[in-house]
Amino acid sequence: MKAVQKNTVQKNKKKWDSIKLFLFILPFIILVLIFSYYPLYGWIYAFFDYKPPKPFSWDDFVGLKWFASLVESDVKIQQIGQVLLNTFVMSAITLGTSWLPMIFAVFMNELHSVPFRKVIQTVTTLPNFISWVMVYSIAFSMFNSTGMMNTLLTNLGVISEPILFLNQSGPGVWLTQWLWLTWKNLGWASIMYIAAISGIDNEMYEAAKVDGATRMKMIWYITIPSLLPTFFVLLMINIANFLNNGMEQYYVFQNAFNKENIQVLDLYVYNTAMGAGSYSVSVAISMLKSLVSLVLLFFANGASKLIRGESFL
Amino acid sequence: MARAKAKSNKIEERTPGDITMSVICYIVFFLCGLICIYPFYYIFINSISANDLSARGVILFWPQGVHLQNFVSALQIDGLGQSAYISVMRTVIGTICTVSASAFLGFMFTQEKMWHRKLWYRMVVATMYFNAGIIPWFLTMRNLGLTNNFWGYILPAIVSPFFIILTKTFVESVPKELQEAAEIDGAGILKIFFRIMLPVIKPIMATVAIFSAVNQWNAFQDTLLLVTDKKLYPLQFILYQYLNQASSLAGQSNSGGGTGSLAGLATSQTPTSIRMTITILVVIPIMLVYPIFQRYFVKGIMIGAVKG
Numbered sequence A: 001m002k003a004v005q006k007n008t009v010q011k012n013k014k015k016w017d018s019i020k021l022f023l024f025i026l027p028f029i030i031l032v033l034i035f036s037y038y039p040l041y042g043w044i045y046a047f048f049d050y051k052p053p054k055p056f057s058w059d060d061f062v063g064l065k066w067f068a069s070l071v072e073s074d075v076k077i078q079q080i081g082q083v084l085l086n087t088f089v090m091s092a093i094t095l096g097t098s099w100l101p102m103i104f105a106v107f108m109n110e111l112h113s114v115p116f117r118k119v120i121q122t123v124t125t126l127p128n129f130i131s132w133v134m135v136y137s138i139a140f141s142m143f144n145s146t147g148m149m150n151t152l153l154t155n156l157g158v159i160s161e162p163i164l165f166l167n168q169s170g171p172g173v174w175l176t177q178w179l180w181l182t183w184k185n186l187g188w189a190s191i192m193y194i195a196a197i198s199g200i201d202n203e204m205y206e207a208a209k210v211d212g213a214t215r216m217k218m219i220w221y222i223t224i225p226s227l228l229p230t231f232f233v234l235l236m237i238n239i240a241n242f243l244n245n246g247m248e249q250y251y252v253f254q255n256a257f258n259k260e261n262i263q264v265l266d267l268y269v270y271n272t273a274m275g276a277g278s279y280s281v282s283v284a285i286s287m288l289k290s291l292v293s294l295v296l297l298f299f300a301n302g303a304s305k306l307i308r309g310e311s312f313l
Numbered sequence B: 001m002a003r004a005k006a007k008s009n010k011i012e013e014r015t016p017g018d019i020t021m022s023v024i025c026y027i028v029f030f031l032c033g034l035i036c037i038y039p040f041y042y043i044f045i046n047s048i049s050a051n052d053l054s055a056r057g058v059i060l061f062w063p064q065g066v067h068l069q070n071f072v073s074a075l076q077i078d079g080l081g082q083s084a085y086i087s088v089m090r091t092v093i094g095t096i097c098t099v100s101a102s103a104f105l106g107f108m109f110t111q112e113k114m115w116h117r118k119l120w121y122r123m124v125v126a127t128m129y130f131n132a133g134i135i136p137w138f139l140t141m142r143n144l145g146l147t148n149n150f151w152g153y154i155l156p157a158i159v160s161p162f163f164i165i166l167t168k169t170f171v172e173s174v175p176k177e178l179q180e181a182a183e184i185d186g187a188g189i190l191k192i193f194f195r196i197m198l199p200v201i202k203p204i205m206a207t208v209a210i211f212s213a214v215n216q217w218n219a220f221q222d223t224l225l226l227v228t229d230k231k232l233y234p235l236q237f238i239l240y241q242y243l244n245q246a247s248s249l250a251g252q253s254n255s256g257g258g259t260g261s262l263a264g265l266a267t268s269q270t271p272t273s274i275r276m277t278i279t280i281l282v283v284i285p286i287m288l289v290y291p292i293f294q295r296y297f298v299k300g301i302m303i304g305a306v307k308g
Helices: A002-047 A065-069 A074-096 A100-108 A114-129 A132-143 A148-155 A172-197 A202-210 A215-240 A248-253 A265-275 A279-308 B002-008 B016-047 B051-056 B069-076 B080-108 B117-129 B134-143 B151-157 B161-172 B176-184 B189-200 B202-218 B221-226 B235-250 B271-306
Strands: none
Touching: A002 A065, A002 A279, A002 B080, A002 B117, A002 B134, A002 B151, A002 B189, A065 A279, A074 A172, A074 A215, A074 A265, A100 A114, A100 A172, A100 A215, A100 B016, A114 A172, A114 B016, A114 B271, A132 A148, A132 A172, A132 A248, A132 B016, A132 B235, A132 B271, A172 A215, A172 A248, A172 B016, A202 A215, A215 A279, A215 B016, A248 A265, A248 B221, A265 A279, A265 B134, A279 B134, B016 B271, B051 B271, B069 B080, B069 B271, B080 B151, B080 B161, B080 B189, B080 B202, B080 B235, B117 B161, B134 B221, B151 B202, B151 B221, B161 B202, B176 B189, B189 B202, B202 B271, B221 B235, B235 B271
16 A cells, blocks of 8 residues: 555656656747747638738738639739749759769868868858858849949950849849859758768778779779768659758849749748738648648658658658 | 868879969858958957047058956946847757757657658648738737747747758768667666767757857847847847947948047047947957857758758
């Protein structure tokens, strides 16, 4: 009898201890609930006619009207289609070139001068740590009508009139934006691979050297295969983020000329709400985007489990 | 580690192919480095050159007519001091909050005895991959009274899943015996955290601190969404406004104060000089901390790579 009592007391104490641990993190869990989960409730705006400053009212229920409005007219379909095309193309270019950081790291490892390699690594990582506003500021300074590029081309006699690079329009915008993204991210993205390279067993290279392998052969048969698992995980994360280009880059670079080709989904959502004031439509698009992203995430995670036996969630 | 590796890789250049590869590598990486650093250099030399020359865009490689008047003038621009203050405050307060929370949560999420630990951990990590979208987020912030409010910069950033993963992974690498021994001595969980764990996890806290500080310093989107009160604009936002004005002017002509024949123009402000000077002022703090903390970035990303 006594033993049983003692047992329950101990059990209760254990239970209390474990809850006490939870109570310590409770304030933070509440923060997460407020800032990350409570906004999900905002999705209901997609089903209501919400037009600030008019306060939200339960009587303004409109059902799926806003979702239907996305495909109601040819103009609308064309507009959304263009936004989707921009998103797809820019994400596809990023996906298609996601091997670049790996190659960058592999060949950086072939630089034998340590000081030189360190300087290059430092310098190429730097752009990652400045904001998109800064990148735009740099772009503006270099490429406006009196910028370095125009001065240089004029001095060389290539052009007589300044080219307005930033007022570019048409599909070229996709490539330009990718170039800026690469300028900012390439060095940083390669650090992961540099870390992975330093973990490769040296004996493999020694053995290859004995067999008379050239450096190119060692890269091809040892370094790159060793990096493929890292590459694969990052590729899957990229796939999961296919629709999430973010808006900051495109927001700072957008102008009247490139607007048609630069509006990705995230920017379109922002412009629809904050520019045009259509909060409900914007939330509807955002909701669809989140749901599709979720499917992509599970797909990528599933693929990762299937191929590598490891999930990244 | 990386250094040791490359040294052992240093084999005699045996074939002409190997030598060619080396030469190409050096050239290509030199160009990559140049492309990355030249823009900063270009803006810097322009910000200290004679303003009439910089407005015409003739400063390409060397500064001409060096003067520091631009920096003096920039500090007198209305509102710039206030926005610098906001930038510094949000960076300092935001970083302190985020680092403390990440360290504590990273540690707590390793406590296997915690009630439904996995559930809470998953709940936090899920937010890294899934969110409601910026507009519902903005509407929530507005409902909470966090628009035009300094705390709108700080509170949402406190619990940050990526930083928690980094610290948790680091804490897991600390020998369990450390905590067990303290428990036997009767230390409570808080005491274990402050006395035992904090000193051990300092390296990862430095990594988180630097990431978080850079994030806060560079933040732009939250101001764009949440703030209309000029007093709360950080430097990034002020710079963006200058750029925006400048780009709408630039379409018309390149006349912007570029008639260099008049005396005194060398130090009078032009849109170009203001833009370049603010850019330098915003970049300098990053440039200063960056080389010092670079090893922490690398370490941080390596830990992150264990569980991305």
